[in-house]
Amino acid sequence: MPQIHFLDVTNRDGVQTARTGLSKFGKTMVNFYLGRLGVAQSEIGFPFLFHEAPYVRAQIALAEAGAFGGLRLSGWCRGVAADVEKAAEVRAGGTGLAHYNLSISTSDYMIANKFRGRLDRAAIIREAAAAVRAAKAAGAETVGVNAEDGSRTDDGFLKEFALAAKEAGADRVRYCDTIGGDTPDRIRARFAELASAVGMPVETHCHNDLGLAVANSVSGALGDLEAGQDAWINTCVNGIGERSGNADLLSTILAFRHGFGLRERGIEFGDPIDLSWARRFALWASYAFGQPLPYNQVGVGRNAFAHESGIHADGALKDHGNYELYDEETLGPFPDDWHTRPGRVVLTGEYGGKAGFRHVMDELGIEPVEEDLAFRLVQLCNAQTGRPLTDDELRLIARHPRELSLLFPGQLD
Secondary structure, X not given: OOOXXXXXXXXXXXXXXXXXXXXXXXXXXXXXXXXXXXXXXXXXXXXXXXXXXXXXXXXXXXXXOOOOOOOEEEEEEEOOHHHHHHHHOOOEOOEOOXXXXXXXXXXXXXXXXXXXXXXXXXXXXXXXXXXXXXXXXXXXXXXXXXXXXHHHOOHHHHHHHHHHHHHHOOOEEEEEEOOOOOOHHXXXXXXXXXXXXXXXXXXXXEEOOOOOHHHHHHXXXXXXXXXXXXXXXXXXHHHOOOOOOEOEHHHHHHHHHHOOOOHHHOOOEOOOOOHHHHHHHHHHHHHHHOOOOOOOOOOOOOOOOOOOOHHHHHHHHHOHHHOOOOOHHHHOOOOOXXXXXOOOOOOOXXXXXXXXXXXXXXXXXXXXXXXXXXXXXXXXXXXXXXXXXXXXHHHXXXXXXXXXXXXXXXXOO
16 A cells, blocks of 8 residues: 655755755754654755755764664755765765755746756756766665656656656656645646656645645645555645745644545555654744744644634533544643743853753753763854754754764864
8 A cells, every 4th residue: 555755855945945044953953853753754955065065974974873763864956967976975984865856947937937948858858867877876775856847847748757767767756836836636636647657656845825735735645645656745844945835744744644534545654653743843943943833833833722712612621622623732742941941040052161061961861972072062053053952952962972073074173
């Protein structure tokens, strides 16, 4: 039976959100939380960029050390062989990234108005196929090929592009609703037809310009399943992303778990999703990105389980199931971090000393693996983020200081 997998793109599409940003340590924490949630894969960033290389090395080392559980790490590159070859040179302890997504525009609109005569359809296929072969030659286990603006690409060329990518060694094709104009019925039919025609999964990548990113992701995935293929769904924490955002990770998971008519189809996740980390991840992301959660944010907003009107309040007091689709306790506890305590409190950070560091670690019951290195990492990570470190961040630093030190080449020697 085909299964559903989540490939989160917070560390690639999410961090490209205008008027926001995330430190490399923050991107590391995204991978930490995705691993705790049980997400299959994280698109960790752009390994061919010089300023991403130390971060990528640290992620590879942390994954090898088990810091991210079973989370797979993938890099995003343009569908250009030279970018892939440069990315493959980024290694930690002889190990490089094992998974890639390679992107190139496929619609006639972008061929005309983005490439402006530099590439035609034949050249796009050649470029993409060469990039796939370069990734496989470098040892990649899986390669996805992205049809940017796939929703505006005609069926015939989309199929031709996907088949050429498969012949070159691609394992999936990513259908990108780049400008967010697709609708559920249309995307479901297109996914079913394309997945059947090419015999491999079609990966959803949906933007929220019409408020339909989650609905389109669910519908596209259903098209994959109808074609007998696994479904791979791109998401971002809290639905962040370019312009109006991407498909929200938690909303999409909850839709498959609790949406009427879906469970009866025998749909299963291919990975052990643990939603007890959902609130901690969402609230951490809001804090780290500096983007307050809307009151009505699905599952984790302040009003997600709040009732006031008389009929609703009366029903919820009798049995919360009267007016709630799922139990809030499944989403785990709200964070109660050390740095948020009111009144007298000693913190540890960029300008803190050893006494404060030891005090905080002792109070949190944390025993650092290498105390001196962890202490210096706390200072560097706090300087990089520009905000007090959370309890989960302190725990990761204490447990994996050697791997995290790769984030700061030459600064801890």
